[in-house]
Amino acid sequence: MHPLIRKLKVILIFYRDIVSYNIIFTLIACYWYFHTRASATMPMFWSKVLGFLFIAYIFYEFHKQKLYFYHNLGFGTKDLIFIAVFSDILSFTIIFSVFRFFLYWL
Amino acid sequence: MKKHKLEVDSIVLHYGQKSVLSDIYLKCETGDIVGVLGRNGCGKSSLLKIIFGSLRSEHSSVRINHRYTPCSFRETNGVQYLPQNGYLTSASKVEKVIKLFVLNKDHQQLILSDRNIKSFRSARVKELSTGTRKFLEVMLLLYSESKFVLLDEPFSGVSPIMIEQLFMHLKHQAKNKGVIITDHLYEHIVDISSKLMLLKDGRILNINGKEDLVESGYLMD
Structure with a gap:
């Protein structure tokens, strides 16, 4: 297996671990936007920050052992945080864009 | 085959007071099986975590091939670690994790065709018994590409027949990598180790046999 493909596979496994929490907090942000529109920027931002801290807490408190899985595959804690932030921003941008698109047409 | 060297020195760790x-000074080269013995709470697991890079200590120096590394698991094919409670994620499929950790196709087949594993190849890790899971975890590290493997209690919860098989694989793979191993089943450690050490009062003592273990107070007379 090519090292790059191997890395991508590990990233996907990690993303699978956090995606459910990620989507929940993205949907909360979308719900906020649906109700408050223009004034929703700060609450959305903070709901995402809180969501991220919640994911980090859950991971450290209940899945700490899982870190060794990633460490053994060469991923450090900082790498995992970067992947989590990047995937969160990416998925939020996609979901929120789709949400706004439908909101515009409705 | 190139011989690699892992050196650890000046490790200082306090928990509170x-x-x-x-x-601590410890050296492990390709071909070595370094056994580390010690009583409960003497710091064996902490030592392995510091070498691995997942635990920070007040002072430590870990070098691979004379090069200082602050985090040995981040080195390409550097060090891998079996924690006491395992490391595999429960939802992963057995066949997939084998292919993720073991890159050599012959070694993948060797593990997949092992009698303890082959009936679980399409199962998820959570479906394995404690012993089979531990067996798989050790096999993955032994047949991975890493230069060094740290094994913390690899025999606990594993049946005697599986321990014998692990012995065989350990001896075979120790030709290609360095192994640091610790377990409370001291007889296994004494049997398999090429170098034996005892961790006592925060210091490492070199051990030459069971007599030394009795003398140092690790075993009863």
Whole structure:
């Protein structure tokens, strides 16, 4: 297996671990936007920050052992945080864009 | 085959006021099986975590091939670690994790065709028994590309027949990598180790046999 493909596979496994929490907090942000529109920027931002801290807490408190899985595959804690932030921003941008698109047409 | 060298020195670790590790020196080369014995709470697991890079100590120096590394698991094919409670994620499929950790196709087949594993190849890790899971975890590290493997209690919860098989694989793979191993089943460690050490009062003592273990107070007379 090519090292790059191997890395991508590990990233996907990690993303699978956090995606459910990620989507929940993205949907909360979308719900906020649906109700408050223009004034929703700060609450959305903070709901995402809180969501991220919640994911980090859950991971450290209940899945700490899982870190060794990633460490053994060469991923450090900082790498995992970067992947989590990047995937969160990416998925939020996609979901929120789709949400706004439908909101515009409705 | 190139011989690699892992050197650890000046490790100092305190938990509160209690000194756990003080000025530890340890060396492991390709072909070595270094057995580390010690009583509960003497710092064996902490030592392995510091070498691995997942635990920070007040002072430590870990070098691979004379090059200082602050985090040995981040080195390409550097060090891998079996923690006491395992490391595999429960939802992963057995066949997939084998292919993720073991890159050599012959070694993948060797593990997949092992009698303890083959009936679980399409199962998820959570479906494995404690012993089979531990067996798989050790096999993955032994047949991975890493230069060094740290095994913390690899025999606990594993049946005697699986321990015998692990012995065989350990001896075989120790030709290609260095192994640091610790377990409370001291007889297994004494049997398999090429170098034996005892961690006592935060310091490492070199051990030459069971007599030394009795003399140092690790075993009863």
